[in-house]
Amino acid sequence: MGAHLVDSVLYGHLWTTPEMHRLLDDEGRIQAWLNILAALAEAQADVGLVPADAARAIRKHADAELLDLAEVAEQTRATGHSTLGLIRCLQNILPEEAREWVYYGATVQDVSDTWTALVMRQVADILERDLAHAEAAALALAKRHRDTEMCGRTHGQPGLPITFGFKAAVWAAELRRHRVRLAEGRGRREVVQLGGALGTMEFWGDRALPLLGEFARRLELGTPDIPWITARDGIAEFVGLLAMVTGTLAKIGQEVYELQRPEIGEVREPFTPGQVGSITMPHKRNPELSEHLVTLARIVRADAAVAVEGMVHEHERDGRAWKAEWVVLPEACLLTGAALAFACRLLDGLEVDTDRMRENLGARGGYVLSEPVMRALADRIGKHSAHTVVYEATLAGMNRGVDLRTALLADHRIAEHLSPDEIARCLDVQAALGVAPAFVDRVVAACNKGLGR
Structure with a gap:
């Protein structure tokens, strides 16, 4: 078993996806770093800093399969340097005339930070795809249950009636906003790093700025206005966005977790035959997907x-802040990838018990409709007075164990202002939904537009 759960043969499926793991494991990282070194050499050849033959040789040998990763690791430990082990092993397989041109004038952050930009771009592509999937699944639930009445809850207690479609539309709209945020931030984050020792590019003389442009072009990344060696806001923004994305998924998971409780029983996670909830209580069907979304x-x-802490950077380079990103950025990406995969499964297969929703609504004895009564009475005696009267009538009714209609008719302060027919109209669930169905329609229309909205 791996030391980190993402590498565990037993449990890795809970903490990452194969796609995300391949991107961020040692082989994926080293291959990406080699690609960056090859692109740097080619860009330097483009501007006349490196012989073209040397650049071609570096590109040809920039293949992780040609290297002994155990030797790379040993050289990394022996030198105490983040990239020198890789450079030495690459030099060993290069033709002699190309060896001195590897990593020419660059520093470790030129490679590692450019890798980070590439990772953020690739992860953003995965997130966009999976967020779109989750949004579409939530939107399908919203449309299907546009008019499905259920009990809305505030502070965990029954409130007014809503529709399940309204709840799902809130999820879909929030997921859509994350897609917009993801797209809006790409230009800030997906830029190369190339500054040399302190970011001034002094090593490359008057070829520095042309080199920066060629390097970015070859990697299909943006060109920063200034090197970002000490400016870690882009990484903090990205990991912060991952936290927001998983926060939304956790909110959805927590809703399902609560609504699946047998006492409520309004929704259920998809169930796979053979899935076991408890080794001691065979009857259990646990909301495994939902609770894991909260954990992730x-x-x-x-x-x-931790990523925000990395913004507090000292002078022109600070390994104390920067190296912590090597832990938290990959981990956050891996866990977010897993969370989105689980959320898509959850939303795709969510079982909605509409009958139980109606039963739970009816079981409240009409008390969830106290606000429409207060609203009607407010036109006769004023809002605050109406609140006091209805408040006292509902308390009295609940203490007597009668439904809201009986409680209202028994209160002379209400009966003298509202007729039985008017009270009956106030207790119409459909009328009490407000514009919840219309809001579903608005979200559906907005989600059917482009992300520029």
Whole structure:
């Protein structure tokens, strides 16, 4: 079993996806670093800093399969340097005439930070795809249950009636906003790092700025206005966005977790035959997907806090801040990838018990409709007075164990202002939904537009 759960043969499926793991494991990282070194050499050849033959040789040999990763690791430990082990092993397989041109004038952050920009771009592509999937699944629930009445709850207690479509539309709209945020931030984050020792590019003389442009072009990344060696806001923003994304998924998971409780029983996670909830209580059907979404989000939020700490950087380079990103950025990406995969499964297969929703609504004895009564009475005696009267009538009714209609008719202060027919109209669930169905329609229309909205 791996030391980190993402590498565990037994439990890795809970903490990452194969796609995300391949991107961020040692092989994926080293291959990406080699690609960056090759692109740097080619860009330097483009501006006349490196012989073209040397650049071609570096590109040809920039293949992780040609290297002994154990030797790279040994050289890294022996030198105490983040990239020198890789450079030495690459030099060993290069033709002699190309060896001196590897990593020409660059520093470790030129490679590692450019890798970070590439990772953020690739992860953003995955997130966009999976967020779109989750949004579409939530939107399908919203449309299907546009008019499905259920009990709305505030502070965990029954409030007014809503529709399940309204609840799902809130999820879909929030997921859409994350897609917008993801797109809006790409230009800030997806930029190369190339500054040399302190970011001034002094090593490359008057070829510095042309080199910066060629390097960015070859990697299909943006060109920063100034190197960002000490400016870690882009990474903090990205990990913060991952925390927000997983926060939304955790909110959805927590809703399902609560609504699946047998006492409520309004929704259920998809169930796979053979899935076991408890080894001691065979009857249990646990909300495994939902609760794991909450777990993953907690860790990503902690990672985001560390990423923000990295913004506090000293002078022109500070390994204390920068190297912490090597832990939290990959971890946050891995966990977010897993969270989105689980959320898509949850939303795709969510079972909605509409009958139970109606039963739970009816079981409240009409008391969830106290606000429409107060609203009607407010036109006769004023809002605050109406609140006091209805408040006292509902308390009295609940203490007597009668339904709201009986409680209202028994209160002379209400009966003298509202007729039985008027009270009956106030207790119409459909009328009490307000514009909840219309809001579903608005979200559906907005989500059917482009992300520029």
